[in-house]
Amino acid sequence: MISMFDSDVVSAELLADIVSVSKATLLKWEKSGRLIPSQNSITHRKEYKVSQLIQFEEVRNMINSNWDQELNVKPAKDFSSVELFAGAGGLALGLEKAGFNAVALNELDEDACKTLQGNHSQWNVIQGDVKNVDFAKFIDVDLVSGGFPCQAFSYAGEKLGFEDTRGTLFFEFSRAVKEIRPKVFLGENVRGLLNHDNGKTLSVIKSIISDLGYTLIEPKVLKALFYRVPQKRERLFFVGIRNDLVKFAKFQWPSPYYRILVLKDALKAGELYATDVPKSEGQSYPNRKREILSYIPQGGYWRDLPDDLQREYMQGSYFLSGGKTGMARRLSWDEPSLTLTCSPAQKQTERCHPEETRPLTIREYARIQTFPDEWHFSGSVSSQYKQIGNAVPVNLAYAVGRSIIALLNSIDAEVDLGSDSLAFNGSFHSRQLTLLNT
Structure with missing residues (x-):
């Protein structure tokens, strides 16, 4: 049981990430008396024995994970997909690894399209505004996927339906589902969508999905660090099943991996990659900023600076409330990375290398998002950071993709079984076909 972790102890920082609480709660x-801490004699950091962490559901789920069994999930037949808002291909790569054949990927950004086409020449990349794409030509594709950007909707959407979301990118995602009529759709978004506009945005989304003739699995926030991604990123996922297929469908969210990967797993040779991270381009800090950040220890942030440097660096923000823990932040080898942003050098969202006083490079960024080293990004350095920072981590997409493959396998198996049995009863067979085509 304990051997599923790297050691018989877990740091306070890592436990807080696993169970989604603050250190104050710990x-x-x-x-x-719920937790009994010890101190690491070398790092002097607080730790807890794994044996006392079985009380937490998240830890039990890791210990009792079906990860290895789920790795054996393969498509029972060829399953096709269409993806919107494809970006640099993180979601598409993971879904392909799970067994999907992408027949089309739409993306507006020119550099991202060059990234997709340059790495995967056989992909049908449709560059341009999603509003101009005719999705009807892809009718009966098995899966529609995409991370539609979140925009506020008219509250009337709950009453007026699909058309009332026109002008939003969710409308375009919905239109693709309406025109293609896939068996299943997969949407993803930021965690904040759960409570966006006091929950009204999510309420409209659920209403529209129902109007489209799909049953929505209750949306779930998945933490990338549970799925072989050395990063604290969280994404909200939606899975919808066409109503005529729901009774055949069996769906389970992916099981967590049985250990948490950390920054050294991304940047050093080991379980994730066979070699240390390749050299690559990256942004740099101005001289004074580099001097100040050189005082920050691994895992530290602006509060670890001497008071005079805190005041100089934070300026007016020094007097504001809130932790602002992303500012002047140096990552730690022994923790998952903070969520990557579109720029590792920006003052609000520094992602400083754990030892060298510099921002993470392009290839370091890509590894933390679990892109393969041979996946190259087009455009300027800033554009490459943006593409990587906006991507769904490949390993997270792969885990979710396996769950979708298992779902489609279950639908097809039950439909095929029903077809075989119905061959013995013509009248019943006729009624069933009528149901499946509604």
Whole structure:
């Protein structure tokens, strides 16, 4: 049981990430006796024995994971997909690895399209505004996927339906589903969509999905760090099943991997990659900023600076409330990376290398997002950072993709079984075909 982790202890920082609580909450649990901490004699950081962490569902799920069994999930037949808002291909790569054949990928950004085409010349990349794409030509594709950007909708959408979301990118995603009529769709978004506009945006989305004739699995936030991604990124996923197929469908969200990967797993040779991260281009800090950040220890941030440097660096923000823990942040080898942003050198969202005082490079960024080293990005350095920072981590997409493949396998198996049995009863067979075509 304990051998599923790297050691018999877990750091306080990592436990907080696993169970999604603050260190202040961990401290309360210590005071109540729920947790008994120890101190690492070398790093002097607080740790907890794994044996006392079985109380947490997240830890039990890792220990009892079906990850290895789910790796054996393969498509029972060729399954096709169409993807919107494809970006640099993180979601598409993961879905392809799971077994999907992408018949079309739409993306507006020219550099991202060059990235997709340059790495995967056989992909049908449709560059341009999604509003101008005719999706009817892809009718009966098995899966429509995409990370539609979140925009506020008219509240009337709950009453007026699909047309009331016109002008939003969710409308275009919905239009693709309406025109293609896939068996299943997969949407993804930021965690904040759950409570966007006090939950009204999500309410409209659910209403529209129902109007389209799909049953929505309750949306779920998946933490990338549970799926062989050395990063704290969280994404909200939607899975919808066409109503006539729901009774045949069996769906389970992917099981977590049985250990948490950290930054050294991304940048050093080991389980994820056979070699250390290749050299590549990257942004740099101005001289004074580099001097100040050189005082930050691994895993530290602006609060670890001397007070005079805190004031100089933070300026007016020094007096504001809130932790602002992303500012002047140096990553740690022994923790998952903070969520990657579109720029590792920006003052609000620094992602400083754990040892060298510099921003993460392009290839370091790509590895933290679990892109293969041979996947190259087109455009300027800033454009490449943006493409990588906006991507769905490949390994997360692969895990979700396996769950979708298993879902489609279950639908096809039950439909085929029903067809075989119905051959013995013509009248029943006729009624069933009528149902399946509604």
